[in-house]
Amino acid sequence: MNNNAWIFTIGTELVQGRVINTNAAYIGRRLTLLGFNVLGFITLVDDVDLVSRYLSHVILAEKPRVIVTTGGLGPTYDDRTLEAVAKALNKRLVLNDDAFRMVKEKYDRRGVPLTPERVKMAYLPEGATPIPNPVGTAPGSWIEFENTVIISLPGVPSEMEAMWESWVEPRLREIGPKIHIAEITVKIVGVPESSLAPHIEKAVKKFARIYVKSHPKGEEEGKSVIELYVMASDEKAENAFKAAENALKLILDSLHGYSAHVEILETRVS
Amino acid sequence: MNNNAWIFTIGTELVQGRVINTNAAYIGRRLTLLGFNVLGFITLVDDVDLVSRYLSHVILAEKPRVIVTTGGLGPTYDDRTLEAVAKALNKRLVLNDDAFRMVKEKYDRRGVPLTPERVKMAYLPEGATPIPNPVGTAPGSWIEFENTVIISLPGVPSEMEAMWESWVEPRLREIGPKIHIAEITVKIVGVPESSLAPHIEKAVKKFARIYVKSHPKGEEEGKSVIELYVMASDEKAENAFKAAENALKLILDSLHGYSAHVEILETRVS
Structure with missing residues (x-):
């Protein structure tokens, strides 16, 4: 088992150069300081087939210990990263009860009804654990496949960083190298x-x-x-x-x- | 023939999050405004085998019209991007006469001798055209393989941007979509x-x-x-x-x- 890590940042706005990719650098830095050996970032347009093809390629060819994805968890038509993760792992995307409770609670508190676009954020790959989002609405996803952990976080930096610090990093410290x-x-x-x-x-x-x-x-x-x-x-x-x-x-x-x-x-x- | 483009940014400092990748965003933006359809960025550590494997994968699987690489053209031991390009195209890395003249002229003007590390910057994949570097020393490389143009530029943003604007963009305008x-x-x-x-x-x-x-x-x-x-x-x-x-x-x-x-x-x- 290696300690290699790859980071996927999903978003057409990144690839077209309208937004500078600070998320990949943040995660690359944090993983390096945890002792993981970060080998690459892959940034892709919002395209389910393309994202799932490259996820699947990295999982099979590199067998890394960790893959982190950011972006594509929100309510819009092109937020389809978890669909791509599910496809890459040959799993179904299912309504996750815990994720549904997290999303519902956010909207209930604001007195806003649950539309299909909002419920969409509670669909996770089968077998995934939702990651609570203390800042925004969309939960993240943690799923293990053979020796690889695939962690999916939102693209909004304040949400991603809050989830990283409160939930993801403590768990990675447990499974990561003690160096x-x-x-x-x-x-x-x-x-x-x-x-x-x-x-x-x-x-x-x-x-x-x-x-x-x-x-x-x-x-x-x-x-x-x-x-x-x-x-x-x-x-x-x-x-x-x-x-x-x-x-x-x-x-x-x-x-x-x-x-x-x-x-x-x-x-x-x- | 498609108008798709991919960008490779090479450098362990990028992947470890010590430097924010502004080059990929710059090139993604310029290519988009030229009408190219940028699909992805791939950022990798300075490792010849890894870089050549991913270059080769993208060339064969995506057959893009353009690939731009930045980083790894300098004089240090880990500056080996052109070796990776040559390997991906199954070509030799050879001393390019024009590139040698460019490098020699820079050092002659400063009265500095040509060491092996300096001559190294004049080695290009066989058949490549060197791209003059008006700001720094390392020339870039332009090479065509089937329908794909592979353009390699230095990682220092001021050098990369000067070469892009003065040499690369006028040529891409000619071969790019008229949109x-x-x-x-x-x-x-x-x-x-x-x-x-x-x-x-x-x-x-x-x-x-x-x-x-x-x-x-x-x-x-x-x-x-x-x-x-x-x-x-x-x-x-x-x-x-x-x-x-x-x-x-x-x-x-x-x-x-x-x-x-x-x-x-x-x-x-x-």
């Missing part, structure tokens, strides 16, 4: 990225559980500015931090030929 | 999204080349606020605008039972 992540970000002035490259490669090859990425940030007074990010993971927080420090040291020690200026921007262990 | 896009965005106060939903569905079913999306924007003084986006396409700009207007009118006319307030936020024809 710690250390991160160090430094700013290096005076060394071009192409000169840094071979030293980064050496560090990455030397340490097994290290990820290093350089981000060119233009120039300051004619000198290259690079933001260097080093991440390490380990079962012990202390070891993760030491590994990140050692990798960074190896890279910085190799820069003695340059009159480089190095500044630590951030360190973090979680 | 116009009209867009109208209105703000509707006083109608919940679930009440709007059946009327949107009716409009979308009635008009063939219409796309409508409602975005809930919370509440103002206890009333639901919805931003409604209507897009229409046609060979004639005038007809596209009329179609968007007609679809919007059909939806707004159905709201006479509500004391709704409607405000036009933006109209645009391109």
